[in-house]
Amino acid sequence: MSIPKFIVFCINSLMLHFYCILGVMNLDCGGLSCKMPQYIKTPYLRSLLKMRQSSYFAPTIKENPAEAQVVSHRLMLRSGMIRQVTSGVYNYLPLGLKVLQKIENIVREEMNASGAQEILMPMVQPLEIWKETGRDDKYGPELLRLKDRHDRDFCLGPTHEEVITDLVRNNVQSYKQLPFMLYQIQNKFRDEVRPRFGLMRGREFLMKDCYSFDVSVEKAKDSYEIMQKAYCRIFDRLGLDWRMVDADSGEIGGDFSHEFHVLASTGEDTLIFDTEGEYAVNVEKHDADNCSVPAERLKEAKGIEVGHIFLLKDAYSAPMSAEVLSDEGKNITIQMGCYGIGVSRIMAAAIEQNHDENGIIWPEQLAPFAIHLINLRGKDEECAAACDKLYADLKAQGHDVLYDDREAGAGQKFADADLIGCPWQCTIGPRGLKNGEAEWKNRRTGETVNLPLGELPQTLGSKAA
RNA sequence: CGGGGAGUAGCGCAGCCUGGUAGCGCACCUGGUUUGGGACCAGGGGGUCGGAGGUUCGAAUCCUCUCUCCCCGACCA
Numbered sequence: 036m037s038i039p040k041f042i043v044f045c046i047n048s049l050m051l052h053f054y055c056i057l058g059v060m061n062l063d064c065g066g067l068s069c070k071m072p073q074y075i076k077t078p079y080l081r082s083l084l085k086m087r088q089s090s091y092f093a094p095t096i097k098e099n100p101a102e103a104q105v106v107s108h109r110l111m112l113r114s115g116m117i118r119q120v121t122s123g124v125y126n127y128l129p130l131g132l133k134v135l136q137k138i139e140n141i142v143r144e145e146m147n148a149s150g151a152q153e154i155l156m157p158m159v160q161p162l163e164i165w166k167e168t169g170r171d172d173k174y175g176p177e178l179l180r181l182k183d184r185h186d187r188d189f190c191l192g193p194t195h196e197e198v199i200t201d202l203v204r205n206n207v208q209s210y211k212q213l214p215f216m217l218y219q220i221q222n223k224f225r226d227e228v229r230p231r232f233g234l235m236r237g238r239e240f241l242m243k244d245c246y247s248f249d250v251s252v253e254k255a256k257d258s259y260e261i262m263q264k265a266y267c268r269i270f271d272r273l274g275l276d277w278r279m280v281d282a283d284s285g286e287i288g289g290d291f292s293h294e295f296h297v298l299a300s301t302g303e304d305t306l307i308f309d310t311e312g313e314y315a316v317n318v319e320k321h322d323a324d325n326c327s328v329p330a331e332r333l334k335e336a337k338g339i340e341v342g343h344i345f346l347l348k349d350a351y352s353a354p355m356s357a358e359v360l361s362d363e364g365k366n367i368t369i370q371m372g373c374y375g376i377g378v379s380r381i382m383a384a385a386i387e388q389n390h391d392e393n394g395i396i397w398p399e400q401l402a403p404f405a406i407h408l409i410n411l412r413g414k415d416e417e418c419a420a421a422c423d424k425l426y427a428d429l430k431a432q433g434h435d436v437l438y439d440d441r442e443a444g445a446g447q448k449f450a451d452a453d454l455i456g457c458p459w460q461c462t463i464g465p466r467g468l469k470n471g472e473a474e475w476k477n478r479r480t481g482e483t484v485n486l487p488l489g490e491l492p493q494t495l496g497s498k499a500a
Numbered sequence: 501c502g503g504g505g506a507g508u509a510g511c512g513c514a515g516c517c518u519g520g521u522a523g524c525g526c527a528c529c530u531g532g533u534u535u536g537g538g539a540c541c542a543g544g545g546g547g548u549c550g551g552a553g554g555u556u557c558g559a560a561u562c563c564u565c566u567c568u569c570c571c572c573g574a575c576c577a
Contacts, residue, residue: 097526097538098512102570122569170577174501176577194577228501228575236576292577345577373577411536446537453537464536476537 086441107386108233114454123230123238134401149265162188164197179226182375182403191224204357210250218245234383245374255370262374274398291346296338299387306338339384347371394466395456404437407457411464413442
């Protein structure tokens with residue numbers, strides 16, 4: 036490449052970036068396209084920059100895939116949220132990823148608000164540290180092992196106690212540096228004997244794992260309680276019906292292990308809880324307990340375990356010698372806690388709890404889009420113009436909108452919209468347009484109301500996307 | 501890991517028993533008619549029948565081995 040050509044190339048590249056930014060701003064501010072470079076007016080870019088379903092990668096399936104037995108798996112495949120790559124391993128398509136990120140963000144915000152600091156640890160871990168804690172043998176074949184070109188042993192991380200304990204012991208020397216909490220949101224791999232139920236029991240899955248580090252067991256319990264409260268806020272914010280139950284904390288004793296379950300008839304765990312009091316346990320623990328609550332007050336429900344918090348004490352820090360110097364100048368072992376949330380499993384659990392025969396009914400907080408805008412007559416210019424304008428207005432008000440501009444039959448569009456399950460469907464067709472109206476349908480209640488174009492249902496908040 | 505089932509077009513399946521040029525529905529492409537709950541007519545594209553070996557004049561079909569996926573069970577900080 037000659038020098039003048041190179042300079043021209045550089046200038047062009049810069050201009051391209053500049054135009055892209057301009058283009059995005061213009062399009063998303065309601066089509067103020069007068070200053071838009073010519074190329075960005077191409078239908079291709081326009082459709083990419085708007086969430087136009089005609090070019091949005093959400094391949095829906097009318098028929099039930101044979102391999103999917105549980106409803107969340109079936110609906111995620113059918114609505115084009117996920118696709119299987121191999122047993123227990125999935126691609127997340129744009130719709131699925133948006134949901135996953137919404138869950139992730141709620142979890143992240145509450146972790147940060149609790150003082151935990153976000154980090155990112157590797158998926159590949161040296162096997163040596165697993166030998167230090169003895170979990171190399173204990174985990175067995177569920178730990179997927181691999182060798183590098185130098186014949187060194189590695190494994191794919193099913194959890195990160197070893198890695199984080201190693202990190203902390205190498206970088207903390209004094210009690211003055213404690214306490215702190217670290218967390219990450221990262222893919223885990225467990226080579227399950229039998230992966231099943233789609234995202235409910237995959238081999239690779241997205242998990243939030245948090246770890247606390249304290250100078251004493253008493254202090255570690257304080258950290259535990261902070262996390263316990265954070266978890267309650269998280270599950271409230273997710274908009275799900277959930278229960279916290281006592282879990283078997285083994286030799287540690289006390290109340291320092293809790294499971295968080297999303298209630299769903301398809302859940303694998305059976306929970307027992309007091310309808311009037313605090314008592315709530317997993318059925319296995321109930322059978323072992325001396326429960327003083329009268330039987331008639333106990334209620335049984337199925338749950339999906341989506342969170343588990345645990346006081347580890349020195350289970351990992353002792354074998355790995357994670358120590359700090361105390362105020363008396365003595366070595367003391369760090370006391371730890373660990374706190375997990377199955378992010379991708381929550382996505383499945385949310386569907387198990389929120390669906391009907393037509394598809395998913397997303398809680399507002401998790402929905403991939405708040406509004407599904409449906410142009411009933413793709414070829415009709417008036418309909419298209421009305422939809423384009425409404426789309427721009429809704430975006431300008433901060434609403435997240437998926438715009439079905441496809442030239443398909445009305446039945447197919449309604450069916451897809453119900454399947455994908457956005458909380459609101461806004462339909463514009465020639466019939467309503469004669470009166471200057473759009474039809475708004477609440478996915479959960481099924482209620483519909485005709486409103487003048489641009490007017491929103493009162494129960495639809497005007498939150499920023 | 502034990503038991504069972506299945507691999508044939510993107511999806512759902514038939515064909516296999518009894519070997520003889522690979523089919524159906526949906527989806528997809530082209531043209532036209534349609535259009536408020538998965539439309540219609542006409543035309544069209546797409547398959548090394550999971551893979552390898554064997555038997556045979558000839559294999560999706562019979563035999564052997566192998567891989568993968570699914571279901572039930574055991575397992576799951």
